[in-house]
Amino acid sequence: MKIIGSIFTILVVLFANEAVFSDTNQQPAFDVSKQDIVFRRTTLIVRNIDTSLMLYQDALGMEVVYDNILTSRDGSKSRLIFLKTKDEHVGILGLWELDYGSPSSDRRNLPVERKAFVPQGNIHLFNTNDLDTKWERVIEVPGVEVYREPTYREYPSYDGSDVIKVNVSIIYDPDGNMIELNQLLTPIK
Numbered sequence: 001m002k003i004i005g006s007i008f009t010i011l012v013v014l015f016a017n018e019a020v021f022s023d024t025n026q027q028p029a030f031d032v033s034k035q036d037i038v039f040r041r042t043t044l045i046v047r048n049i050d051t052s053l054m055l056y057q058d059a060l061g062m063e064v065v066y067d068n069i070l071t072s073r074d075g076s077k078s079r080l081i082f083l084k085t086k087d088e089h090v091g092i093l094g095l096w097e098l099d100y101g102s103p104s105s106d107r108r109n110l111p112v113e114r115k116a117f118v119p120q121g122n123i124h125l126f127n128t129n130d131l132d133t134k135w136e137r138v139i140e141v142p143g144v145e146v147y148r149e150p151t152y153r154e155y156p157s158y159d160g161s162d163v164i165k166v167n168v169s170i171i172y173d174p175d176g177n178m179i180e181l182n183q184l185l186t187p188i189k
Contacts, residue, residue, distance in 0.1 A: 041082065042124065043094030044177055047108045049079050051143055051174045052095045056083050059137035060126060060181075062093065069100060077101050085126075093124070112176040116147060123170075123178045131167050131183035138181065143174025150183075157189040164188055 046052045056062045062083035070078045079100040082092045099105030115121055128134045131150055138144060147170040154163040165185040173179055 041092040041094050042122075043080075043096050044124075044173075044175065046095050046097050046175050047110075047112075048174070049081060049095055049097040049100065051141070052097075053081070055138065055141045055144060055173055056093060056095065059141055060128075060134060065092070112143075112172075112174070114145060114147075114172045114176045114178075116170075116178060121178060123180050125180040125182065127182050127184055129183065131169065131181065134181060135169060138171060141174070145172040147171060147178065152185075159189055162186075162189055 044052070053064075057064060062085055064081055065084050066080070066082035068080055070080055072078065076098075077100045078096060078098045081095045083095070084092055099107050102108075135150055139146060148168065150167045150169040153166055153168045155166065157164050163186070167183045167185065169181045171179050171181065
């Protein structure tokens with residue numbers, strides 16, 4: 001745990017003072033350090049980062065914005081990748097293979113637990129404007145398990161005056177993380 005905590009501390013220090021710049025004069029357009037709270041990233045611990053990239057980069061179309069091999073104090077290697085959809089710094093998905101280059105790692109051999117809608121379970125929601133195409137790519141990724149095929153649903157709108165129409169699909173990624181892949185059919189009000 002000390003190793004993970006140390007690596008986490010290093011990452012926080014590296015990214016804490018980072019600002020997004022909008023022009024050549026390097027003026028901050030959105031300075032994360034001046035916000036009361038900003039949810040910037042979720043990082044998933046994965047068994048095989050290359051398999052995870054098949055889903056998040058190849059099938060879903062996310063772009064890699066950070067890819068580094070990290071060395072902990074004990075010399076073990078990990079690989080950390082950040083992927084983005086549209087924004088450079090907000091809404092980033094991290095994939096972290098802690099035992100990178102060690103195929104016989106105990107962590108890699110732990111059973112994949114796929115538990116739907118339970119405490120400590122998370123749902124990572126992605127919206128797309130082309131669910132049919134993304135769905136065909138997603139279900140071809142090794143280790144992906146379908147929980148719910150695309151299904152039409154209606155949810156009350158935020159203000160309660162209307163409904164949000166959406167096609168909802170749910171999968172487990174190769175590491176057992178629940179992923180909801182949706183296509184909005186009406187705007188969110």
